[in-house]
Amino acid sequence: MGGNLTVRKLFYTFFLLAVFSLVGIGTALADGSHNSNAKEPYIIEKDGYKIELFFDNIPLKTGKTSFNMSIFDKDLNKLIIPIVFNLEKVEGNVKKSEGHGESHQKEPHFNISQNADVYGGFIDITEKGDWNFNVTFNDGIKVVSIDFMMEVADSGPNLKLLVLMGNSMVLSMVAAAVIKKKRETGGIYFAASN
Amino acid sequence: MQPQINKDNGKNLLNGYLGSFMKSKWFPGIFTWPVMLVFAIIIYQTLWGPRSAHDNFGTAMTWILWWPLIPLIFLLLGRFWCAVCPFATISDLAQEYFGANLPVPRFLRKYGIWIIDATFILITWADHVFGIVESPRGSGYLLMLLFTGVVITSIFFERRTWCRYLCFLGGLSGNYARAGMLELRATSEKCKACKSQSCFKGGENAPGCPMFEFPKVMDTNARCNLCGYCVKNCPNDSITLSMRPATKELWSIRKPHLEEAFLAIVIMGIVFVQNITMLDIWQPILSFLEHLTGTNNYFVTFTIAFSVAMALPILFMLIPAAISAYLTKESIWRNFALFGYAVIPLDLAGHLAHNLFHLLAEGLAVLYTGLALFGIEVVNQSPAILETSSIQMMQYILVILGTFGSIFTIVKLAKTNYGEVTNKIFISLPYIVVMIILGIINLVLFYLPMAHRV
Numbered sequence: 001m002g003g004n005l006t007v008r009k010l011f012y013t014f015f016l017l018a019v020f021s022l023v024g025i026g027t028a029l030a031d032g033s034h035n036s037n038a039k040e041p042y043i044i045e046k047d048g049y050k051i052e053l054f055f056d057n058i059p060l061k062t063g064k065t066s067f068n069m070s071i072f073d074k075d076l077n078k079l080i081i082p083i084v085f086n087l088e089k090v091e092g093n094v095k096k097s098e099g100h101g102e103s104h105q106k107e108p109h110f111n112i113s114q115n116a117d118v119y120g121g122f123i124d125i126t127e128k129g130d131w132n133f134n135v136t137f138n139d140g141i142k143v144v145s146i147d148f149m150m151e152v153a154d155s156g157p158n159l160k161l162l163v164l165m166g167n168s169m170v171l172s173m174v175a176a177a178v179i180k181k182k183r184e185t186g187g188i189y190f191a192a193s194n
Numbered sequence: 195m196q197p198q199i200n201k202d203n204g205k206n207l208l209n210g211y212l213g214s215f216m217k218s219k220w221f222p223g224i225f226t227w228p229v230m231l232v233f234a235i236i237i238y239q240t241l242w243g244p245r246s247a248h249d250n251f252g253t254a255m256t257w258i259l260w261w262p263l264i265p266l267i268f269l270l271l272g273r274f275w276c277a278v279c280p281f282a283t284i285s286d287l288a289q290e291y292f293g294a295n296l297p298v299p300r301f302l303r304k305y306g307i308w309i310i311d312a313t314f315i316l317i318t319w320a321d322h323v324f325g326i327v328e329s330p331r332g333s334g335y336l337l338m339l340l341f342t343g344v345v346i347t348s349i350f351f352e353r354r355t356w357c358r359y360l361c362f363l364g365g366l367s368g369n370y371a372r373a374g375m376l377e378l379r380a381t382s383e384k385c386k387a388c389k390s391q392s393c394f395k396g397g398e399n400a401p402g403c404p405m406f407e408f409p410k411v412m413d414t415n416a417r418c419n420l421c422g423y424c425v426k427n428c429p430n431d432s433i434t435l436s437m438r439p440a441t442k443e444l445w446s447i448r449k450p451h452l453e454e455a456f457l458a459i460v461i462m463g464i465v466f467v468q469n470i471t472m473l474d475i476w477q478p479i480l481s482f483l484e485h486l487t488g489t490n491n492y493f494v495t496f497t498i499a500f501s502v503a504m505a506l507p508i509l510f511m512l513i514p515a516a517i518s519a520y521l522t523k524e525s526i527w528r529n530f531a532l533f534g535y536a537v538i539p540l541d542l543a544g545h546l547a548h549n550l551f552h553l554l555a556e557g558l559a560v561l562y563t564g565l566a567l568f569g570i571e572v573v574n575q576s577p578a579i580l581e582t583s584s585i586q587m588m589q590y591i592l593v594i595l596g597t598f599g600s601i602f603t604i605v606k607l608a609k610t611n612y613g614e615v616t617n618k619i620f621i622s623l624p625y626i627v628v629m630i631i632l633g634i635i636n637l638v639l640f641y642l643p644m645a646h647r648v
Contacts, residue, residue: 062245127246157241157331165342172346176294179350183294 044148048074051135051146061155062125069112069119071135078117083137085112087123090130090149128154206434208425216422216435217399225278233280237341239567240334250330251563256337257327259560262549264363265542268370269440272378276357276367276419281340282404285348285356295352298359298406306359307453313362314457315504318464322471322496354404358417365457368416373441373538373599378418380409384432393424393433400426409433414443416454441599444535445606452527455534459511462537462632463504465544469639470503507537507632514624521621522612532611533625536603540629543596544636547589554580554588582643589640597633601626 042053050072056065071079087110112121125131131152136145208216215221232255239252247253267275276282289295302309317326317336326332340362347356357364380393393409396402400423403409407417409424409432425433470476483495515530522529559577566572608622 128244154242154245157334161335162241162338165338169342169345169349172349173292176292176349179294179296 042150044146046146046148047144049079049144049146050076051148060125060131060150060152062128062152063155064122064124066122067120069135070117071119071137073139079137079139080114080117081137081139082114083112083119083135085110085119085121086134086136087125088132088134089127090132125152128152206436208431208433208435212435213425216425221422222277226280226283229278230280230283235567237334237337240330240337243330245330247328247330248559249563249566251560251567253327253330253333254556254560254563256333258552258556262546262553264367265370265545265549268367269374269542269546270376271420272371272374272376272415273367273417273419274376276361276405277421279357281344281361282354282357282419284341285344285354286404288345288348289352292349293352294350296350298351298355302355302359307365307451307457309360310362310365311453311457311460313360314365315460315464317362318467319497319500322467322500323493353402353406357419358405365454366461369454369458369461369535369538370542371415371418372443372535373542374415374443375437375440376420376435377415377438377443378409378420378424378433378435379412380424380428381432381434382410384430385410388430388432390429392427392429396423397427397429402427441539441603444538444603446610447532447535447607448611450528450531450535452531452534455531455537456508458537458541459507459534460504461541462507462544465541465548466506466635466639467500467503468548469636470499473639473642475642510628510631511537511625514628517624518621521617532607533604536600536607536625536629537632539599539603540593540596540632540636543592543599547592547596547636547640550588550592551582551585554578554585555582586640590637593633593636593640596636597629600629600633604629 040058042055042058044051044053052070052072054068056067071083073079109124110121112119129152130149132147132149134145134147136143138144207213236252236255239250240256243252244250264275321327324332326336343360344356347360348354361367388410390397391408391410392402394402394407403424404421405417405419409418409428412418420435425435470479479499480492480495483498484490487494487498489495511530511534512526515526515533518533519526519529556577557579558575562572562575562577604622604625608618612618612621
């Protein structure tokens, strides 16, 4: 009886320790894996217009990425007009085999809104490769369409989740080692299951 | 030398090369280590490989090859997959180096199969809601989650606690193995005099049964993974391995377990969901549910459809259970559980038929994605092994065979359990009608054109 109580106490202690440690270590490591480099803008110049893009992460990676965008005219005044934003995968020359996975190809998601003179939103790209971005607006005289291409790399797995799993396994090993040690020193008695 | 014949079973397959092989140090390692290697590649591919399921070797291997083959393996070889499963090897390794070898908690022994049922249903639901199958990363996270569960369980608890009490496939594999064609048993005359009990406790040649089974009293293959440890350990050569007709074990069930029968019946609903979501009628059903609930949230609409699909076979089976229970003067749930096992042949057929489409209509994707690992791009090639019409014909044959298997099992179960009752036909007839209805629903679903997986 006493042995079972000790085991239960050990379990609860390690469970609580596990929860706190996992959250702490996991968050720290996972955040560290997404280096933010938002200070350097990505600049596109075309037809006298300049677009400044501030992405959350550069180089761009698959998954959700937030961004802010400003558009300047030739006098470097910020434009405050409605725009149309679009992005499209630049297909390679090689056509892959058909069938497997075709019905589940995911389209990219994006959302953009205007806040004063800054356009902000997110893009959610599922496939690595070259992507064509397009910004179209009417400057009062003509429709201006600006295209630019960006390479999107694979973001890899969610490290936060993997670290969380790894931590829980390590903590279990520690807990098991403590239990074994206690048993060897006669602190815990286990009835044989058979 | 005359082959040893067990009076209950057929020819003992262990009297020959197979027996020598199973007793050798090479078994089952010769299978487990290559499987581990492939598993490592799958993990790497799903987590770090292409994000598109179309190009990912890990998802192709898992969902186009392994998942469709697994019910066939259970039918032909019982739970042999469980002996070579990479998670079992991981469990053994973790236990060897870090294991505390605690006894299995009582609640796991008591409710483990319900946990398995719930996990299986939850994973199937999550697959649809979060798109696990169609996402390499999702598949990778699922595998890693299972990996973590296996490691933690094996670090704390003895033997293969995960495989026996927690693996989400355990309920499915147990049920399908009951219908399987391979049977491992001990010879009771030889076991009577045995003092060592090394089949359970372990011996010099191998550990004790990892699945907590005691072959001497084992009367089902639901939990035997054919790892061969008992064959290696038995000093009396008491263990026999024999072929039997598919579904035979189901015919003589006398002590039904509700949790096992419940899963068998629910799997029929899961097969319905798997099929319906791949058909053109799925969109109108979703639209109807969106109109009914006033939301287009897929989480809500799919959950409703999923619950209804699982509840339908349960309700179908409760009607004959009520009639049969009235005639036999026993409880509805006992009757429901007993005849619930009869759904297993149709489950197996429906499951096989559904996955046959993925295996034969998309099977070459495994080769193409495998070649891509070596930089060889396959261009403009169909992944189909067979034409859809040929696959459909095979699906119909499977469903018809499964329906007959279930009907035969109902008749046999009625005979085994109610041999003395004169109106046996009235006990089994309502179940036979339900099985024919379930068979027809399956046939209709397989008649409609399906979309591809991943």
